[in-house]
Amino acid sequence: MHKIFKLCGSPSEDYWQRTKFPHATSFKPQQPYNRQISETFKNFSSPALALVDKLLTIEPEGRGSATSALESEVML
Numbered sequence: 001m002h003k004i005f006k007l008c009g010s011p012s013e014d015y016w017q018r019t020k021f022p023h024a025t026s027f028k029p030q031q032p033y034n035r036q037i038s039e040t041f042k043n044f045s046s047p048a049l050a051l052v053d054k055l056l057t058i059e060p061e062g063r064g065s066a067t068s069a070l071e072s073e074v075m076l
Helices: 002-008 013-018 046-055 066-070
Strands: none
Touching: 046 066
């Protein structure tokens, strides 16, 4: 989980309060992390970076789906 949060950033405090998973807060990072997607994948084209950014969104309601990925500019 630490590596995921380091790359994707820490979930918001609202996320932790809304989550329904038992013991979810035991996964909460000790320190907040900023999102590092654009720095990590800096050599990707803009459309590819946008797709990766969308697919690696922590909160499910903002995350892209397989269908949206296939319909993205990268796949056309």
